[in-house]
Amino acid sequence: MAESAEAPKLVYLVTGGCGFLGEHVVRMLLEQEPRLRELRVFDLHLSSWLEELKTGPVQVTPIQGDVTQAHQVAAAVSGAHVVIHTAGLVDVFGRASPETIYKVNVQGTQNVIEACVQTGTRFLVYTSSMEVVGPNVKGQPFYRGNEDTPYEALHKHPYPQSKAQAERLVLQANGRKVQGGLPLVTCALRPTGIYGEGHQIMRDFYLQGLRLGSRLFRAIPASVEHGRVYVGNVAWMHVLVARELEPRAELMGGQVYFCYDKSPYKSYEDFNMEFLGPCGLRLVGTRPLLPYWLLMLLATLNALLQWLLRPLLLYAPLLNPYTLAIANTTFTVSTNKAQRHFGYEPLFSWEDSRTRTILWVQGSTQ
Ligand SMILES: NC(=O)C1=CN([C@@H]2O[C@H](COP(=O)(O)OP(=O)(O)OC[C@H]3O[C@@H](n4cnc5c(N)ncnc54)[C@H](O)[C@@H]3O)[C@@H](O)[C@H]2O)C=CC1
Numbered sequence: 525m526a527e528s529a530e531a532p533k534l535v536y537l538v539t540g541g542c543g544f545l546g547e548h549v550v551r552m553l554l555e556q557e558p559r560l561r562e563l564r565v566f567d568l569h570l571s572s573w574l575e576e577l578k579t580g581p582v583q584v585t586p587i588q589g590d591v592t593q594a595h596q597v598a599a600a601v602s603g604a605h606v607v608i609h610t611a612g613l614v615d616v617f618g619r620a621s622p623e624t625i626y627k628v629n630v631q632g633t634q635n636v637i638e639a640c641v642q643t644g645t646r647f648l649v650y651t652s653s654m655e656v657v658g659p660n661v662k663g664q665p666f667y668r669g670n671e672d673t674p675y676e677a678l679h680k681h682p683y684p685q686s687k688a689q690a691e692r693l694v695l696q697a698n699g700r701k702v703q704g705g706l707p708l709v710t711c712a713l714r715p716t717g718i719y720g721e722g723h724q725i726m727r728d729f730y731l732q733g734l735r736l737g738s739r740l741f742r743a744i745p746a747s748v749e750h751g752r753v754y755v756g757n758v759a760w761m762h763v764l765v766a767r768e769l770e771p772r773a774e775l776m777g778g779q780v781y782f783c784y785d786k787s788p789y790k791s792y793e794d795f796n797m798e799f800l801g802p803c804g805l806r807l808v809g810t811r812p813l814l815p816y817w818l819l820m821l822l823a824t825l826n827a828l829l830q831w832l833l834r835p836l837l838l839y840a841p842l843l844n845p846y847t848l849a850i851a852n853t854t855f856t857v858s859t860n861k862a863q864r865h866f867g868y869e870p871l872f873s874w875e876d877s878r879t880r881t882i883l884w885v886q887g888s889t890q
């Protein structure tokens with residue numbers, strides 16, 4: 525816990541606080557923000573682990589609610605000093621309809637913004653995504669780019685479209701007068717693919733590998749780099765931005781920041797093997813075992829099957845045309861904007877991030 529002479533007086537709200545990233549943000553705030561008096565955790569689905577947090581010095585207030593319900597959001601926001609908005613439907617597998625994704629990710633974010641304006645909360649940190657930039661529909665690579673790199677951010681998929689729209693709303697709201705007459709200060713953080721304790725897709729790959737005789741079969745060329753960032757460092761960046769947004773409002777207000785750390789640049793599958801290898805899996809093939817056209821045919825058949833089965837059951841495999849295209853397109857960032865603007869340095873080294881993730885994967889099947 526960082527030291528502070530002042531008595532704790534601030535109220536923070538984390539939406540989506542029971543999610544993969546949200547939980548790490550909640551725990552990081554309790555460890556690293558000495559000014560906290562109350563931490564409100566707003567989520568559609570509250571987790572049981574919240575109970576263990578109630579014994580500490582900070583008042584932890586679980587709030588079961590839906591960001592698509594403006595009145596519930598306003599009640600949760602009222603009186604908060606900072607809102608960290610991570611809640612969202614993270615769906616590229618066809619589980620939810622495009623309408624639902626839009627309702628949660630865009631209208632939900634608009635509700636958070638309006639709640640800040642109406643209740644007088646001045647600081648809003650939005651969890652955006654690398655996906656608001658790319659990979660785009662043309663499959664153009666984004667190779668070690670930064671926040672200023674020119675890139676045609678064209679999307680057709682509902683998820684990146686919704687994240688891009690929500691980010692625009694947040695950045696446009698910067699400077700709006702909130703109740704009481706002072707300006708709203710907003711910023712957006714763009715994580716690349718987040719990994720770490722609680723990453724369900726990593727767990728799915730591990731379980732799939734165990735079912736296939738402790739092996740996975742390469743589908744993506746090793747040459748395709750995919751940016752990844754450790755969840756603890758993403759959480760730390762959120763805490764730091766929430767703290768620095770007030771004193772550095774002029775510089776940070778209305779800005780976007782990629783989330784980054786020292787995680788190595790690798791293909792999505794080779795990066796996963798950094799954790800799954802030590803857990804006993806091996807990746808078969810030095811190059812994809814099937815040609816891209818055949819993989820795309822299988823992905824398309826998955827999408828067709830999902831559509832046919834939808835009236836009966838939800839069939840949502842990892843392989844679909846969108847995920848295959850994303851995985852096959854280089855997207856990595858190389859930037860220090862967060863360091864320049866608010867002194868961000870990763871809290872966890874690559875070695876530490878890797879060890880923590882391996883331990884979690886090993887324990888995730890017990
Ligand atoms: N997982 C990743 O690799 C990346 C995630 N992000 C962003 O980070 C944020 C968190 O993502 P994850 O933790 O991975 O997802 P998650 O699905 O684990 O967490 C999202 C949380 O939001 C809550 N939620 C969903 N709909 C809600 C609603 N209508 N009202 C209230 N709460 C609702 C869920 O219950 C869940 O706890 C999202 O905004 C996502 O777009 C950005 C880049 C990468």
Ligand SMILES: CC(C)[C@@H](O)CC[C@@H](C)[C@H]1CC[C@H]2[C@@H]3[C@H](O)CC4=CC(=O)CC[C@]4(C)[C@H]3CC[C@]12C
Pocket residue numbers: 614616652653654655716717718725743744750792793842843844846847848850851
């Ligand atoms: C089946 C194989 C082709 C396999 O390699 C597919 C992997 C695929 C599930 C992932 C590849 C890239 C991932 C996405 C990327 O990290 C960017 C993301 C940002 C977000 O905001 C949410 C998650 C995601 C879309 C992430 C989802 C999983 C992948 C598509």
